[in-house]
Amino acid sequence: MNTEVKLAGVTLKNPVLTASGTFGSGMEFSRFTDLNLLGGVVTKGVSVVPWEGNPTPRVMETTGGMLNAIGLQNPGLDVFLERDLPFLQNFNTRKIVNVCGHSTEEYVAAVERLNDSIADILEINISCPNVKAGGITFGTDPVMVEKITATLKGISKKPVFMKLSPNVTDITEIAKAAEAGGADGISLINTLLGMKIDINRRSFALANKTGGLSGPAIKPVAVRMVYQVAQTVKVPIIGMGGIATSEDAIEFLMAGASAVSVGTANFHNPKVTADIVAGIETFMRRKNIEDINDIIGCVK
Amino acid sequence: MDYVKGTVISVQTLGTGIYDLLIRVPEIADSCKPGQFVGVYCEDGAHLLPRPISICESMMGTLRLVFRIAGFGTKEFSQKKPGDTITLIGPLGNGYSDFSEKEITIVGGGIGIPPMLYLARKCSESGMKVTSVLGFRDKNTFLDDAFGVYGDVVIATDDGSLGVCGTVVDAIKQKNIGTSLVCACGPMPMLRGLSSYVEGEGGRCYVSLEERMACGIGACLGCIVKTREIDAHSHVKNARICTEGPVFDSSVLDFNR
Numbered sequence: 145m146n147t148e149v150k151l152a153g154v155t156l157k158n159p160v161l162t163a164s165g166t167f168g169s170g171m172e173f174s175r176f177t178d179l180n181l182l183g184g185v186v187t188k189g190v191s192v193v194p195w196e197g198n199p200t201p202r203v204m205e206t207t208g209g210m211l212n213a214i215g216l217q218n219p220g221l222d223v224f225l226e227r228d229l230p231f232l233q234n235f236n237t238r239k240i241v242n243v244c245g246h247s248t249e250e251y252v253a254a255v256e257r258l259n260d261s262i263a264d265i266l267e268i269n270i271s272c273p274n275v276k277a278g279g280i281t282f283g284t285d286p287v288m289v290e291k292i293t294a295t296l297k298g299i300s301k302k303p304v305f306m307k308l309s310p311n312v313t314d315i316t317e318i319a320k321a322a323e324a325g326g327a328d329g330i331s332l333i334n335t336l337l338g339m340k341i342d343i344n345r346r347s348f349a350l351a352n353k354t355g356g357l358s359g360p361a362i363k364p365v366a367v368r369m370v371y372q373v374a375q376t377v378k379v380p381i382i383g384m385g386g387i388a389t390s391e392d393a394i395e396f397l398m399a400g401a402s403a404v405s406v407g408t409a410n411f412h413n414p415k416v417t418a419d420i421v422a423g424i425e426t427f428m429r430r431k432n433i434e435d436i437n438d439i440i441g442c443v444k
Numbered sequence: 445m446d447y448v449k450g451t452v453i454s455v456q457t458l459g460t461g462i463y464d465l466l467i468r469v470p471e472i473a474d475s476c477k478p479g480q481f482v483g484v485y486c487e488d489g490a491h492l493l494p495r496p497i498s499i500c501e502s503m504m505g506t507l508r509l510v511f512r513i514a515g516f517g518t519k520e521f522s523q524k525k526p527g528d529t530i531t532l533i534g535p536l537g538n539g540y541s542d543f544s545e546k547e548i549t550i551v552g553g554g555i556g557i558p559p560m561l562y563l564a565r566k567c568s569e570s571g572m573k574v575t576s577v578l579g580f581r582d583k584n585t586f587l588d589d590a591f592g593v594y595g596d597v598v599i600a601t602d603d604g605s606l607g608v609c610g611t612v613v614d615a616i617k618q619k620n621i622g623t624s625l626v627c628a629c630g631p632m633p634m635l636r637g638l639s640s641y642v643e644g645e646g647g648r649c650y651v652s653l654e655e656r657m658a659c660g661i662g663a664c665l666g667c668i669v670k671t672r673e674i675d676a677h678s679h680v681k682n683a684r685i686c687t688e689g690p691v692f693d694s695s696v697l698d699f700n701r
Contacts, residue, residue, distance in 0.1 A: 168663040172687075176447055176662075179685075181652035196680040201656040203666035205493045210658060217665045336459040359492060410661045412485065414447050414533065 146435040150341040152303035156183035163407025164242035169228035176414035183294035184238030194220035209359025213352035244269040259301040271309040283309040286321035293325025303328035315353040331382040359408040374400020390423025400441040446471040452528040458586040463522040470505035478563035482534030483660040498559035510558035553579040553630020568594035579612040632648040639694030649694040661688035670698040
């Protein structure tokens, strides 16, 4: 039985990854889950210099999910390269490094420094606000998406996956733009823009007012978008959005994802990623599926 | 640190909306210390995040959690029956380090009082002189008798219906209570006022904080508190309440930003 999948030439022992922002660089969750069991870890978005993030409250539970407005806090590339990425070297799992930036120059600087690192793949977070374009997020404009993809592909020695925001009118347009820019693959979905109001305090529940919705509540939107993008592009897809069980993960594979990322579910069960890996294998045995690749994109 | 199922031994109410839950869970109870907390998970599947609840007492493989009903999760926990399982993660947080001082003033405000009981016991057992100052809204107190076992107890009420009329700081001033080492848990305005007073008197003040949490174990960066200097882990001016805290020396915190 084969569970190995390939993402832009990089072989993963199985399709299960951890979602950026939910798992740090693996240090905390490694106490609960053997990272050697996972296809890969996608690290928290790293920027060239440390980012402080948003005021609190930064997180709030919702029915079947949660809102977050962490604000991409991270310790910056120096610390990431010296402390966080080396930690993952202890494990036989792929290292996918998520990158964020406020301007094209910042993305370029980060990608250049990661060229000589142990990262297997770069996942570019284009849901960051572009300070030079008045705060519009990079990922909402297809012209900007194609441009930033091409620029980063021009300098990167690692495969480049563009992580798409779902808060757009037509996700296939954005996906096409990323592919046209030369992306080696596409990651989706990032969080859905949401809000919660505290009716007793008559205020916003999050200090940032809005936040990103994640968790089981968003899964049907994510599956639909993965499916739509899979019909539109030829490059491999990392699918995510509300995966909590192996059944959920398999839905995404059948919709067209070659790998999946599990995020919010870790907060409900820190061992969930290992459970999902095992559950996929159980499903394959039960359904006599010899090779996981036989089910990728099988629902059209 | 474990992700584990415990068994409910008993559930009682201590007063309006306040519940007292005893859980048999040696994996956590045998390795925790005062100032730490646990994450408690809901069973219903639609409420995903662990609820951070401070450890009120830990003895012989059993945890005592005293909490207020604040929402869906705490309501679910208050309705548990003896013999039910309950899923927990912990112990979480740094807890209090050992103190070399001979005397300590322990301060609790409202629902910040329960975790201070564990500290009061440990300090008393190690031979320290413990004075507890407990602040309530009115004479509907809880746990004050328990603190009395470990030393003097001074009560302050907002409405003056019991003890000193005013804040815990008013009580400390009025009763000339020592401020060289103060440990406190309670509402933020109380912690700000108290730490400012103690620092002004040249004393050390440790505050136990809370903030909305998601993972509870230090990965998601949801629960930060702003610090005066750059933190060694985050490399920005904030620290994780679930990991570098919840107990902080108040002089490292930036209450003003």
